[in-house]
Amino acid sequence: MTKPVKTSRPARIEALRLENQLCFALYATTNRMTRLYQPLLAELGITYPQYLVLLVLWEQAPRSVGAIGQELDLDSGTLTPLLKRLETAGFVTRIRDTADERRVIISLTEAGAQLRERAAEIPGQLACRVQLSRAEAIALREQLKQLQRALAMD
Amino acid sequence: MTKPVKTSRPARIEALRLENQLCFALYATTNRMTRLYQPLLAELGITYPQYLVLLVLWEQAPRSVGAIGQELDLDSGTLTPLLKRLETAGFVTRIRDTADERRVIISLTEAGAQLRERAAEIPGQLACRVQLSRAEAIALREQLKQLQRALAMD
DNA sequence: TGCAATTAAATTGTGTGCAATATAAATTTG
């Protein structure tokens, strides 16, 4: 935690201007990005957060609900109903761990695994819309990760 | 729109890795930022999207629902119920425009205007958590705005 | 061993986001 910075009243009012808010830039850009994904993911029958869960599972499955939540920084209040919808859609299974009955293990079904091939086309389709060079996009992504770490709760 | 880039299958699979996704970096960082705001805004009795609406109104009020939506990139499906909650909380009024009965004009109440003074402390409190220099924060913000514009629907 | 503390997931309740649709008022046009 850095030392608190004393600011004048005009400076504090200036900081409240929408265009000066880093947080609003994040918020609005994320909303737009998600809206852009929506029609592409709708063809696969999933939403953006469901896509994120599948990205995690395509890298490694099966995984517990908690392990998925750790990767995505989401809690069971968000994940439990989302995973039930993915189960209903036939992309994952939810089975309680016999070794530790508190855990629920999420696995990919055949359909869930196969969806990966179709999803592989999506990043390229979106890259066209991002008017950044590959290097710029990577730099931005790494800055965001750094900010995300700085915002970690402790 | 830039030209489509042909990619190999391994490259497409690599692009699906969570850690390579700019979009997930945006998503996760925004969620964290909002969580960080939450306890500060709760003291004022508002949520983060409600805070954004008030930021817009503190710069200029009264404004129509549509004008607020244009600033925040939100539609009436999001704003109408949110504004009703701000009205119930006593921070704004919602009055149909007599000159154009389609429009609803949102104004600040005395309580809504006064909330600005207390809110003015918030950006400084959050700046402490963001481990970026002022220049870095501004650079990141401007890159995000550029990306946001690139993602504009047409 | 026995029980308090911890952990994992589910549940409850509130507030967004947004697509799709509905409603009503204003504007355009033939």
Place this chain on the structure above:
DNA sequence: CAAATTTATATTGCACACAATTTAATTGCA
């Protein structure tokens, strides 16, 4: 000037996010 079109907001329905709480299982420790 009346019908078709457009515009502004509201409504409906669905899927998140997340705080707070609950439930059940495991771990720690006296």
